[in-house]
Amino acid sequence: MHSAELQIVGTEPTPRVQGQIGALVYHQAGVLAIGPPALELQPLDEYPGQNPDIDGRGDYVVIGSTVYQRGTTMSEWHLSSIGTADTTSFAYINPASWLTSSQERFLGESSINGSATWVVEATDAIGRQFRIWIREADGYPLRYTTSYVNVKGRTYYINALYLRFNTDVSISPPSLSNHGIVGIGAPVQLPSGSVTVINVAFDCSGTAIRQPTPKYKFVTIMLAFIDTGPNTMSISPYAWRLYGDGTNGAVPVDTGSPASLRSQVVEPGGRVSGGVTFEVAEDAYQLITVGKLPDVTDVVSVFLPILPNGVSACP
Numbered sequence: 574m575h576s577a578e579l580q581i582v583g584t585e586p587t588p589r590v591q592g593q594i595g596a597l598v599y600h601q602a603g604v605l606a607i608g609p610p611a612l613e614l615q616p617l618d619e620y621p622g623q624n625p626d627i628d629g630r631g632d633y634v635v636i637g638s639t640v641y642q643r644g645t646t647m648s649e650w651h652l653s654s655i656g657t658a659d660t661t662s663f664a665y666i667n668p669a670s671w672l673t674s675s676q677e678r679f680l681g682e683s684s685i686n687g688s689a690t691w692v693v694e695a696t697d698a699i700g701r702q703f704r705i706w707i708r709e710a711d712g713y714p715l716r717y718t719t720s721y722v723n724v725k726g727r728t729y730y731i732n733a734l735y736l737r738f739n740t741d742v743s744i745s746p747p748s749l750s751n752h753g754i755v756g757i758g759a760p761v762q763l764p765s766g767s768v769t770v771i772n773v774a775f776d777c778s779g780t781a782i783r784q785p786t787p788k789y790k791f792v793t794i795m796l797a798f799i800d801t802g803p804n805t806m807s808i809s810p811y812a813w814r815l816y817g818d819g820t821n822g823a824v825p826v827d828t829g830s831p832a833s834l835r836s837q838v839v840e841p842g843g844r845v846s847g848g849v850t851f852e853v854a855e856d857a858y859q860l861i862t863v864g865k866l867p868d869v870t871d872v873v874s875v876f877l878p879i880l881p882n883g884v885s886a887c888p
Contacts, residue, residue, distance in 0.1 A: 574713050577713075579734060581599075581603065581614065581732065582600055583600075584730045585725075585729045601614050601617050602614070603615060603666075605666070611635060611636050613634045613744045614632065614663060615632075617632065624646055627814070627863050627870075628646065628747075630748075634744065638655045638656065640662070643751075649753035650751070666731075674697050676695060686715075688709075690709060692704060692705075702719065704719070716734055751870035751872060755873055756874055761869060763867070764868050765804040765841070766806055768871060771795045773792065773795070775791060780830055781829070782829030788854065789853065790852070790886055791850050791851070795848050796847060797844070797846040800840060800842065802842065806839040807837075808839060812864050812865050815851040818858060820853045833850065849862075860877065
């Protein structure tokens, strides 16, 4: 075995009505490689639409002994090492880490999907006990399970099911260009200057050239670029997307407004501003814009004023 796809099934006890105890169940897909050791888990989207795929990467990546982790795809990456990982770590799902385990104990035999397995218990490098089911026919892992007490004081169970083996897996370190969500008016540094979202507004009327479709509205973010040198700066409205409130990666639309940002090259010392317009549902308010710029991912919260229930943004 040199790689595998996997599915994590996590469970956490939670109170139910009339004092009953139920369980919240979480699912995450992932891939891993053995040599060199690497692991990547896809984003955990507990609330639909709040953790969009803005860069095609998961939220938990392990390369060698380095752990890259972020709360959501909109958050900045935080680096740590496997050796300093806490008990919530997923790094030890990778069988490559089992070589550093201790207190190994053979528990017996079992069967998973008709395959005979050996069941082994051990303690990982951070002192957490785990069990693995190893297929007797070829020595491949079929299941891993462990548990820990989370910040809520509840016991969280992690089960990893290994699905497809020896597929073409390539896991590279994620880009660290996303420095987290900033607010309107906060400049974001670029290699040759900065960009700032200076304003956001919605428009239900449009222009003579283009109007929003029924039940939709235009949202325009105003951008200001400053080139402080020493190099030129290439800018384009199509580097920007809009997310949130049922809006998943909306692309800019051309309304014909003279204030629209246009693709151009800014010389050192130059200043350029303009608007980028998106078409979204009229009840979309909690929005985030993402600019995929050279060497920088610019993530800006652009919430719109929320109207009272029953009041339409575009009457």
